[in-house]
Amino acid sequence: MQIDIISLFPEMFAGPFGQSITKRAIENNLLNVQITNPRQFAYDKHQQVDDAPFGGGNGMVLKPEPFFRAVKHIKDNTEFINRRIVLMCPSGQPFTQAKAKELAGYDQLIFVCGHYEGFDARITDHLVDEAISIGDYVLTGGELPAMVIVDALSRMLPGVLGSAESAPTDSFYxxxxxxxxxxxxxxxxxxxxxxxxxxxxxxxxxxxxxxxxxxxxxxxxxxxxxxxxxxxxxxxxxxxxxxxxxxx
Incomplete structure (x- = not known):
């Protein structure tokens, strides 16, 4: 399975994905994880990815251009058809074991992680296929939820666990x-x-x-x-x- 994660903080994934079952899945070529920083797709020399919201308000909103361009870059450089683009968002549908099994059925998943006060609505409305939340609380960004989801769905992939019977006996399976x-x-x-x-x-x-x-x-x-x-x-x-x- 191909996992692409769009994140402003790629370094956050090194520890969790470099340990335990996820690490073994990557080493055994059962899982390929690539992290893309949307800053490299910003238009200005300062690589700005956020801006003040129209109409006023507190905080900064993530701009659409870097994220649309990052997704296009990933699509242009991969050949998967059976793919899903998932936004990490507190207002998304709750993540469940059933959703983990569903996501494990795709050949490629593209996770979009945010920060600041949220995304420009054109990202949520026109770029991604769905939004997912891992709980009724607010985190600093979407990186931790993406890690949780990748860990959960990777257990569903054939050959990842040491025993073929391990996943079906997990809670919620x-x-x-x-x-x-x-x-x-x-x-x-x-x-x-x-x-x-x-x-x-x-x-x-x-x-x-x-x-x-x-x-x-x-x-x-x-x-x-x-x-x-x-x-x-x-x-x-x-x-x-x-x-x-x-x-x-």
Missing amino acids: AGLLECPQYTRPREYHGFSVPDILLSGDHAKINLWRRREALRVTLYARPDLLEKIELDATDLKLLAEIKAERRGS
């Missing part, structure tokens, strides 16, 4: 939060690993894990249960969990 996990030692500070996980009965273990994922989701994020399709077994398990909860 299938709509539920992840079930509790345990490793050695079997006992620690008087707390023991559930016996079922040591039984070797994989059918019972899988049922236990599903039950616990439902339990965790019910207690922590019950709203998620309204967004997924539950089968008869899930509904039976939920009824048992709720009965236990009322009896506690």
Whole structure:
């Protein structure tokens, strides 16, 4: 997958993209990340990318020319057809695991990161395909959200994770939060690993894990249960969990 990021601060990406899973994905040619600074596409010698807003107001607004030209430059130098241009913006649609899976289906993603008081509306209305927000809060710029999204979607790419089963068991992947996990030692500070996980009965273990994922989701994020399709077994398990909860 080709990732292009348009950012006024390219140096911010060196650390996060030079570590862990993202680094391995890049080294294994599963992910190619390029950072483009829109300043190099400004018209004046000072490489100005912002200006005062028409009509007055506080702060500076990012100008359209450098960003339109930066996107055109990227398109002219890549041959992908299945691409998406994404704006990092507080007013965008909330980022979810479903959106990560959707974005992972493109051959090329172009992320547009902003700063200052926002973008000229011609960027948001006519340049990008969609705007995404990672939460209901304001950050200094779009770089951190872009890093979060690239990290999340890269896990969806075949071959990126060490185990093919790792991504499907992540929280939110299938709509539920992840079930509790345990490793050695079997006992620690008087707390023991559930016996079922040591039984070797994989059918019972899988049922236990599903039950616990439902339990965790019910207690922590019950709203998620309204967004997924539950089968008869899930509904039976939920009824048992709720009965236990009322009896506690």
